Amino acid sequence: MTTNTVVSVSDLEKTYGKPNERQYTALKGLNFSVAAGEFVGIMGASGSGKTTLLNMLSTLDTPTKGNVVVNGHDVTQMRGNQLADFRAQEVGFIFQDFNLLESLTAEENIGLPLALKGTPSKVMDQAIHEVADTLSIADLLQKYPAELSGGQKQRVAAARAIVHHPAILMGDEPTGALDSTSARELLDLLTTINAQQQMSVLLVTHDPFSASFCQRILFIKDGQIGSELRRGDLDRREFYQQVLNELGTFNE
Amino acid sequence: MLGKLALAGIKNRRRDYLVLLAGLTMSAAIFYMFANLATNRAFLNANAVVSSASVIFGFGAVLLILITVVYIMYANSFLLSMRQHDYGLFMMLGATRKRVGELVFLETLILGTIATAIGVVLGLLLSKFLVGFLLNALGLHLKHLTAFYLPAIVATVVLYVGLFILASLFNLVRLTRTTVLKLLHSDELANQPKVNPVWQLIQGVLGIGLLALGYWAMAAINDLQMAAIPLALVTITIGTYLLFRATILTIIRALRHTSWAKKRLNGFLLGQLNFRVHNYTRMLTIVSLLFAMALGAITVGSGYHRQLPLMAQRTGTYSVAVHDPNAHEQKLLDRLDSAYTATYTQKRQGKTVYYNAAELKRQPVEQRAYTKTGTAKHVSRQSFKAFQKSGIKDLDFLSLALTKAGSPYAPKILSAAQFKQQAGQTITVTTVRVKNLAQDLGTLKRLNQLEMARFSHPAEMTVGNYQSYTLMLGMFGGLEFIGYFLGIAFLAMLASCLMFKILSGAPGDQRRYRMLYKVGVRYHLMRHGIAKEIGILFLIPGIMGIIDVLFGLQMFKPLMPAPMSPYQGIGLTFLIFVGLYAIYYLITLALYWRIVLPKTTDA
Numbered sequence: 001m002t003t004n005t006v007v008s009v010s011d012l013e014k015t016y017g018k019p020n021e022r023q024y025t026a027l028k029g030l031n032f033s034v035a036a037g038e039f040v041g042i043m044g045a046s047g048s049g050k051t052t053l054l055n056m057l058s059t060l061d062t063p064t065k066g067n068v069v070v071n072g073h074d075v076t077q078m079r080g081n082q083l084a085d086f087r088a089q090e091v092g093f094i095f096q097d098f099n100l101l102e103s104l105t106a107e108e109n110i111g112l113p114l115a116l117k118g119t120p121s122k123v124m125d126q127a128i129h130e131v132a133d134t135l136s137i138a139d140l141l142q143k144y145p146a147e148l149s150g151g152q153k154q155r156v157a158a159a160r161a162i163v164h165h166p167a168i169l170m171g172d173e174p175t176g177a178l179d180s181t182s183a184r185e186l187l188d189l190l191t192t193i194n195a196q197q198q199m200s201v202l203l204v205t206h207d208p209f210s211a212s213f214c215q216r217i218l219f220i221k222d223g224q225i226g227s228e229l230r231r232g233d234l235d236r237r238e239f240y241q242q243v244l245n246e247l248g249t250f251n252e
Numbered sequence: 253m254l255g256k257l258a259l260a261g262i263k264n265r266r267r268d269y270l271v272l273l274a275g276l277t278m279s280a281a282i283f284y285m286f287a288n289l290a291t292n293r294a295f296l297n298a299n300a301v302v303s304s305a306s307v308i309f310g311f312g313a314v315l316l317i318l319i320t321v322v323y324i325m326y327a328n329s330f331l332l333s334m335r336q337h338d339y340g341l342f343m344m345l346g347a348t349r350k351r352v353g354e355l356v357f358l359e360t361l362i363l364g365t366i367a368t369a370i371g372v373v374l375g376l377l378l379s380k381f382l383v384g385f386l387l388n389a390l391g392l393h394l395k396h397l398t399a400f401y402l403p404a405i406v407a408t409v410v411l412y413v414g415l416f417i418l419a420s421l422f423n424l425v426r427l428t429r430t431t432v433l434k435l436l437h438s439d440e441l442a443n444q445p446k447v448n449p450v451w452q453l454i455q456g457v458l459g460i461g462l463l464a465l466g467y468w469a470m471a472a473i474n475d476l477q478m479a480a481i482p483l484a485l486v487t488i489t490i491g492t493y494l495l496f497r498a499t500i501l502t503i504i505r506a507l508r509h510t511s512w513a514k515k516r517l518n519g520f521l522l523g524q525l526n527f528r529v530h531n532y533t534r535m536l537t538i539v540s541l542l543f544a545m546a547l548g549a550i551t552v553g554s555g556y557h558r559q560l561p562l563m564a565q566r567t568g569t570y571s572v573a574v575h576d577p578n579a580h581e582q583k584l585l586d587r588l589d590s591a592y593t594a595t596y597t598q599k600r601q602g603k604t605v606y607y608n609a610a611e612l613k614r615q616p617v618e619q620r621a622y623t624k625t626g627t628a629k630h631v632s633r634q635s636f637k638a639f640q641k642s643g644i645k646d647l648d649f650l651s652l653a654l655t656k657a658g659s660p661y662a663p664k665i666l667s668a669a670q671f672k673q674q675a676g677q678t679i680t681v682t683t684v685r686v687k688n689l690a691q692d693l694g695t696l697k698r699l700n701q702l703e704m705a706r707f708s709h710p711a712e713m714t715v716g717n718y719q720s721y722t723l724m725l726g727m728f729g730g731l732e733f734i735g736y737f738l739g740i741a742f743l744a745m746l747a748s749c750l751m752f753k754i755l756s757g758a759p760g761d762q763r764r765y766r767m768l769y770k771v772g773v774r775y776h777l778m779r780h781g782i783a784k785e786i787g788i789l790f791l792i793p794g795i796m797g798i799i800d801v802l803f804g805l806q807m808f809k810p811l812m813p814a815p816m817s818p819y820q821g822i823g824l825t826f827l828i829f830v831g832l833y834a835i836y837y838l839i840t841l842a843l844y845w846r847i848v849l850p851k852t853t854d855a
C-alpha cells in the first residue's frame with residue numbers, strides 16, 4: 001500500500017444471515033482502491049450491494065471475509081471504541097435521509113464531531129463558521145432541521161461531514177431525496193470541496209447525472225466490480241453521455 | 253378494509269399496546285382497591301375511630317380520581333402519538349375523516365373497556381391477597397374488609413368507562429381537526445418554545461407563591477378544616493408546574509450558551525431536554541406529586557407503625573402479667589428481652605388479695621411517674637415504706653388481681669410468717685417489662701392470647717402495656733393501613749407514569765442514538781448521556797417531592813397527637829423510599845439502554 005492510497009479493499013465478501021438461516025451473499029470478492037484526493041463514484045442497480053459496501057468501509061457493518069484499509073487503518077481489526085473513534089475522526093458521512101438530530105440547531109449538528117473530539121469551543125466556533133461559509137449556510141446556523149428545506153438539510157449534513165477534516169468523505173445516495181436543483185448544488189459543492197481541500201470523496205449513487213461529477217466510476221454488478229470508467233479530460237456533459245452509454249451496455 | 257389495516261397497525265406495535273394496557277389495568281385495579289375501602293361504610297364505621305379518617309378517605313378518593321384523570325390523559329396522548337402516523341396515512345390514501353374518526357373512537361373505547369374489565373378482576377384478586385398480606389405484615393385486624401364489594405365495582409366501571417368515552421371523543425376531535433401532513437410528520441416537528449424573560453419571572457414568582465400558599469394550607473389544617481386539602485392540592489400542582497416551567501427552560505437555555513454545552517454529548521443532552529421541555533414539565537409535575545403522595549402516605553403509615561409501640565410502652569409499667577404460667581407460657585416468658593421481671597405469690601380470699609412482704613421487698617414493684625400534664629416519665633422503684641403508702645394504689649398493681657367482673661381485689665401486705673398462715677386460693681403472677689415492645693410484639697401477642705384463654709378477663713380491661721398497644725392499634729391501625737396502602741398505590745402509579753414517558757420517548761430516541769452511533773459516538777458516552785437524561789427526570793421530582801412531604805406532614809399533626817409526631821424517625825423511612833426509587837431508576841435505565849442503544853451488528 002502506498003501512502004497516497006486512502007481506501008484499499010481486497011477480496012471483500014459479505015454474506016447476510018446466520019449459517020443456519022437463509023443466507024444471501026451481497027458482495028463476492030471485491031477489489032479496488034481510492035487514491036488521496038480522488039473523487040470516485042460507485043454505481044449499480046438497486047440491490048447490487050452499494051450500501052453494503054459503504055457500510056463495510058465506514059465500519060457500520062463487518063465484512064464476512066477480506067480486508068478494508070482506510071487511511072492506513074485496518075478496519076477489520078478494530079473493536080469497540082476504536083470503531084467509534086474511527087468513524088468520528090477518519091470518515092465524513094452524508095446519508096440519503098440527512099441523519100440530522102432534530103433537537104439540535106444546524107450549528108450544534110455541525111459541531112458534533114468536534115465536540116466528540118473535545119475541541120475547545122473557540123476553535124470549534126471558528127471551524128463551524130469556516131465550513132458554513134464554504135457551503136453558504138452561514139445564515140442557517142441557528143435554525144433547527146425542521147425549519148430547513150431538503151437541500152439545506154443536506155448542506156448542513158455535508159458541513160458536519162467535513163468540519164473535522166476527515167480523510168475521506170463518503171455519501172450514500174446523498175442526492176436521493178433532493179430535487180434536481182438542490183441535487184446539482186450539492187454535487188457542485190462536493191466537487192469544490194474535493195478540489196479545494198484535496199479531500200477524497202466516495203460517492204455511491206444509481207443516478208448517472210450524479211455519477212458524472214466523479215473522476216472515476218466503478219460499476220458494481222452481482223457483488224463484484226463489473227467495469228470502470230475514467231473521466232480523463234472530458235467535460236461533465238461528455239462524461240455524462242459516456243456513463244449513459246456504459247450503463248446501456250453494462251445492464252445487458 | 254380500514255378496520256383490517258388498523259388491526260394490522262396494532263399488531264405491529266403489540267408490545268407498546270401491552271404496556272399501555274398493563275398500565276391502565278394497574279391503574280383501574282388500584283382504583284378498585286381504594287374504592288373498595290372508601291365506599292365500604294361498614295368498614296369505615298367499624299374502624300375509623302378517629303373521625304377525620306373518613307374525611308381523609310373522601311379526599312383520598314377525590315385525589316385518586318384527579319390523578320386517574322391526568323393519568324388517562326397521559327396514556328391517551330401516548331396512544332394518540334402511537335397511532336397518528338397510521339391515521340394520517342389512511343387519510344392520505346383516501347379514507348374519509350368520518351371513517352377514520354370512527355376507528356379512533358372505537359379503538360380508544362375498546363382499549364379502555366378491556367383495561368377496565370381486567371383491572372376490576374385484578375383489583376379483586378389484589379384486594380384479596382395484597383390487603384391480607386399487608387394486614388398480616390402490620391399485625392392489624394380490620395373488620396368488615398371484604399374483597400368483593402359491588403358498589404366499588406360500579407364506581408370503578410362508571411369512572412373508567414366514562415373517562416374513556418371522554419378520551420375517545422377528545423381523540424376524535426383532535427384527529428379530525430389536524431391536517432394530514434401534521435399527522436404524518438408529528439414526530440419530526442420542531443417544538444421550540446419562545447422564552448420571554450419577564451413572563452418566565454412572573455411564572456417563577458407565581459409558582460413559588462402558590463407553593464407557599466399550599467404548604468401553609470396544609471399546616472393550617474386545624475383552622476381550614478375540609479378546605480385545606482383541596483386548596484393545597486390545587487395550589488401545589490399549579491405552583492410546581494409553573495416553577496418547573498420557569499426554571500427548567502431558563503436553565504437549559506442558559507446552559508446551552510456555555511462552553512460546557514460544546515463538550516461531548518452535553519449539547520445533545522440539553523437539546524433533548526429543550527426539545528421535550530413541555531412534555532417534561534407536565535411529566536415532572538405529575539411525578540413529583542405522586543412521589544410526594546407515595547412518600548407522605550408511607551411516612552405516615554410507618555410513623556404509626558413505629559410510634560404506636562413506643563407510645564404504648566410509655567403507659568404503665570410492665571408489658572404483660574401472666575398468672576400461674578404453665579410450661580409453654582414460661583418458655584415464651586423466657587424468650588422476652590426483659591428489662592425487669594418479678595414474680596409474686598397471691599392468696600385470694602373474699603374480696604382481698606394478700607401479698608408476701610418479703611417478696612415485695614426482694615422484687616420491688618415498679619412505678620411510673622407522670623408530669624402534671626400527664627406526659628410519662630421514666631419508671632422507678634419505691635422503697636417498701638413508700639410503696640405501702642402510695643404504690644399499692646397504682647392501677648397497674650391493682651390490675652394484677654381482678655375478679656371475674658373486672659374489679660380489682662383489695663391488696664393487703666402480710667409479713668412472711670403471716671402470709672404462710674393465710675388461707676385462700678394461691679396464685680403466682682409474673683410481670684415482665686420488656687426493653688422494646690416493638691421487638692417482642694409477636695411473643696407478647698401469643699402470651700396475651702393464652703392468658704385470655706385461661707383467665708376470662710373482660711376483654712377491654714387493660715393489663716400491661718401490650719394491652720394498651722392493642723387498644724391503640726384499634727384506634728390508629730386503620731390509619732396506619734391506609735397510609736401503607738395508599739403509599740404502595742401511589743408508588744405503582746408513579747412507576748407506570750414514568751414507564752409511559754420511557755415508551756413514548758423511546759422510538760424517537762432509538763432513531764437519534766442510531767444517528768449518533770453512525771457519526772461515531774462511543775458507546776459509553778451514549779450510555780452516560782441516557783443515564784443523565786433519565787437521571788434528571790428522576791431527580792427533579794424526587795427533590796420536589798421530598799420538599800412537599802416535609803411541609804405536608806404538618807397536616808398529620810392533629811391525627812398524631814403528642815407524644816407521637818409525624819416527623820419522628822422519618823429519616824429511615826425516607827432513606828428506604830429513596831433507595832427503592834433509586835432501584836427503580838436503575839431498572840428504568842437498564843430498560844432504556846436495551847431499547848434505545850443501537851446493536852453493533854445491524855447497520
Ligand SMILES: Nc1ncnc2c1ncn2[C@@H]1O[C@H](COP(=O)(O)OP(=O)(O)O)[C@@H](O)[C@H]1O
Nearest residue numbers: 016017024026045046047048049050051052053
Ligand atoms: N441486513 C440485511 N440482511 C439481509 N440482506 C440484506 C441486508 N442488507 C441488505 N441486504 C441485501 O443485500 C443486497 C444489497 O443491498 P444494498 O447494499 O442495500 O443495495 P443497494 O444499496 O445497492 O441498493 C440486497 O439484495 C439486499 O436485499
Ligand SMILES: [Mg+2]
Nearest residue numbers: 050051052172
Ligand atoms: Mg442503498
